[in-house]
Amino acid sequence: MPQYTSVETAHWALHMPQPNPQFWNNIAAKYALRPVSDVASYEYKLARIGQYLEDGMVVLEMGCGTGSVAIKLAQQFPGVRFVAEDYSEEMIHIAQxxxxxxxxxxxxxxxxxxxxxxxxxxxxxxxxxxxxxxxVPDWQELLEQVIKKLKPGGWWVSSQFCLGEISLAIRPAIGLVLALGQLLGKIPAPIHFLKVQGYRDVIQAKGLLIKYDWHPQGRAKVPFIMAQKPT
Ligand SMILES: C[S@@+](CC[C@H](N)C(=O)[O-])C[C@H]1O[C@@H](n2cnc3c(N)ncnc32)[C@H](O)[C@@H]1O
Known part of the structure; x- marks a missing residue:
């Protein structure tokens, strides 16, 4: 049975011994061609990130996909050093x-x-x-590692769809579709059903200060959060 917590409502995932990039390798070429679905929000988030970048800084992007965000920021901020990573060889091949x-x-x-x-x-x-x-299988553990790697005053910047906010009425159906898709290799695994407030609570419990908390209009399930490590 899936575990239910206040942070995430269920792990609709097939258990895997280790993270497996195969799904993303398979779709990388198509992913690279996908237009940005909400250009205004995308630009807005980049602008907010840019507000806190200064020459000499070092920025890591994890799960960068085909590299669009890192490339845009690197073009705009030549005095900032960017390291962008993804576990899918195909995504990185396209990015390079x-x-x-x-x-x-x-x-x-x-x-x-x-x-x-x-x-x-x-x-x-x-x-x-x-x-x-x-x-990410153990995203809370990853967040802890990230915090150790942040300089005092450094930023944790994240945005993701919080599936734990979908209505209870359709959740079982969505869970079933996801589980089936995962079995067929059409959907990545795991996918956590994060709750927005639960996610905020974890960030704060780990000692970060939420300085910026925004979502595109009408899309409260997709929080964009910038949280700072205390100085
Ligand atoms: C939904 S895509 C997002 C890509 C990009 N950040 C964007 O917003 O367009 C998720 C990306 O995370 C990568 N990914 C998933 N799990 C990962 C992990 N454990 N470590 C590194 N990359 C991972 C996938 O390969 C994929 O490129």
Whole structure:
């Protein structure tokens, strides 16, 4: 039986021994061609992130997909160093291909599972996770690791769909569809059913200060949160 907590309502996931990028490898080419669904919100989030970037900072983006966010930010902030990672080789292959003609010396892409192989002593001014955290098997453990890697005053920036907010009436049907899709390899696993307030509570319980909490109009299930590590 799935575990129900105040943070997330269920783990509709097939249990896997370790994170598996196969689903994302399979869809990477299509994902790269997908237009941004809500351009205004996307630009708004980038602008908010940009407000806190300064020359000399080092930023990590986890689960960067084909690299659009990292590329946009690296173009806009040449004095900031960006490291962008994803565990899907295909996503990173496409991201690196995009870089070829851009001449960006302040951005590198790496194929890495979030939280793994982080060099000791490496610290960041900001860690970004867009549409990722609900997919990470132990996302709370990952958040703890991230916080250790943040400099004092550093930022945790995240945005994701909180499936735990969907109506109770349709949740079993959605759960069934997801489980079936996961069995057929058409949907990634795991997918956490996060609750918005539960997610905020975890961030704060781990010691971060929520400084910016926004969602696109009419889309309260997709919080964009910027939280700072105390100085
Ligand atoms: C929904 S996509 C989001 C991509 C990009 N951040 C965006 O917002 O367009 C999720 C991405 O996270 C990556 N991903 C999922 N779990 C991961 C993990 N444990 N470690 C690293 N990357 C992961 C997938 O390969 C995929 O590229």
């Amino acid at each position: 291909h995009k870089l070829v003609n851009l001449g960006l010396s302040n951005l590198t892409f790496h194929c890495r599972c979030a939280g793994q192989e982080w060099q000791d002593g490496k610290v960041f001014d900001m860690v970004i996770a867009m549409n990722l955290i609900h997919l």
